[in-house]
Amino acid sequence: MLRSPLMNVMVAAVLKAGKGLKRDFGELENLQVSAKGPGDFVSVADKKAERTLHQELERARPGYGFVMEETGVVEGADKTHRWHIDPLDGTTNFLHGVPFFAVSVALEREGLLVAGVVYNPATEDLFVAERGKGAFHNERRIRVSGRRLMEDSMVGMSLARLGRGQHQTNLADLGAVMGKVAGVRNFGATALDLAYVASGRLDGLASRWLSSWDLAAGIVLVREAGGFVTDIRGGDTMLDTGDTVAGNEAIHKGLLGLFAKA
Helix, strand or coil, X not given: CCCXXXXXXXXXXXXXXXXXXXXXXXXXXXXCXXXXXXCEEEEHHHHHHHHHHHHHXXXXXXXXXXXXXXXXXXXXXXXXXXXXXXXXXXXXXXXXXXXXXXXXXXXXXXXXXXXXXXXXXXXXXXXXXXXXXXXXXXXXXXXXXXXXXXXXXXXXXXXXXXXXXXXXXHHHHHHHHHCCCCEEECCCCHHHHHHHHHCCCCCEEEECCCCHHHHHHHHHHHHHCCCEEECCCCCCXXXXXXXXXXXXHXXXXXXXXXXXXX
C-alpha cells in the first residue's frame, strides 16, 4: 500500500513507541509499577510510550492538540486538529505477561476522525486506516466479517472492572447478548478488539465506559473496512459517552436491537 505523508508520520511514531513497549514487555520482572486506582495500574513503560508519541507527533505536526490517557488534554495552537492517544491499551494484560496490548493513535480534524493506527508490539500486528482510503493489516486490505446471523457470530464485550463501570448494567448487557450469539469474548484491549472487528476476526463489539483514546483509532479502522460504529442507541456520541457498538451491517443492527430490548 502507498501511505500518505500523514500515515507515514503516525506509523513511525507508533512503531517507535512500540519498540520500547516490546523491550519492557520482555523485562516485566524489572518493571516499576505504581498504583493509579483500584484495579487500574500504570507502568513506567506506559508513561514512556506516551512521551515518545507526544514528542514524535508534535515534531511532525506542530500545533496540533492532544487527548492522552496519562497527560490528559493538551491544547494546541491549531484548533482544527487533535490527536487521540492511548500509549498502552491493555495495561493489565501487559503487566500480567499477556501479549494482547496495543499502541493506539487517531487524528481528529474539525470534529471528524480521519486516520487511525493500532499496533500490537508483541505480535507486530499493525492496523492502519485513513478516511476514504481503506483499512489495512500489515499491508493487506481488510474487510469486516461477512456473517449475517447473530447465532453464528462471535462478539467482543468489555467487562466493568473494579472502580470503573456499573457491574449490574454489565451483567444485563451480557445477559442480553450471550444467549443470542455463538460466543462472547473479552480480550482486555478495546483498540485491538475494534481492529479485530475491522479484519473480520470478531463479528461485532459492544462496549461501555470507555474513553476517546480507547476508541478513536478503531472507529476509523472499522468504518474504512466497511463496518458500522455507533453508540448503543445508534447515535454518534461514542467519544463522549464511551458506549460503542460495532460490526458489519447485520451484526451491528442485531446488537443494537438486543440493547434496545435489554
